Amino acid sequence: MNWTPAGMLGSMGREGMRAGDADRQQVADQLKKALDEGRLDLGEYDERIQRAYGARTFADFDGLLDDLPGTVPVQKSQIQPAPPAPGAPVSAAAEAHGRRSGVQPAIGLFLLCTVIWGISSLASGEAYYFWPAWVLIPVAFAVLARLGDRDKRRH
Template sequence: MGREGMRAGDSDRQRVADQLKTALDEGRLDLNEYDERVQRAYSARTYADLDGLLDDLPGTVPPRQSQVQPHAPAAHPAAAPVGRDARGHGGRHTFQSALTAFLICTVIWAVTSFTAGHAYYFWPAWVLIPVIITGVGALTERGRRDR
């Protein structure tokens, strides 16, 4: 009797399940295929049953040799230079974002007021406060650059 006919143990089934989990994490298996193979792994009786589950999967690659680059954490916003956001954009970008948010809120207010048949309290005015603040900041930054 060869190795394929020998009975597998719990640790053998667990090792195969761990390798299947790694293949799932690497994107080599979809969730349904992973689930099916894990069920077959835990119900396997022989090494041949287990080997068939891994035949089409390559071995795992150590992280230091993989092509995946580790994620570099973003700088904390407090570390950004004065007058710039966390991505290094100046006040103009922040002003445009705040203005966009204000316009979206205004459209929502207009649609809800129109469908109700009367004007509701103009709550987008509260969103206008950051627009004004960032607009003043953008103008101040532009004035500093022009000097």
């Protein structure tokens, strides 16, 4: 029998070879995808993910993915994605088309802070440092980003 490392690998099948971090992560990603698709419940996912991260050899991965079908792109799937529920969060793309990305809420926050500053200044009888001006910094960034997006769309 050949006891050199090459000889040992030649006689050892893939099942006996040590698994690496990238191998464990790949199996974990596939399990996460199955959980997101509703193919695994949370308890089953938890059990399998623990086994995946604890795997020392490729044989330890056996049974973790065997009963899960391969992923099919949504465009080729027979199942249509469900429409978003009323009141569900809006995606970033839809938000960019639908309303001003963050400018209006930031201005509202600035106005609220200004009212708080005004009430506290009136109550004390002296004008404090105008700290709400700091809230305008994100507003300025949001306006500049919006103007930059508008210029990109024109070109």
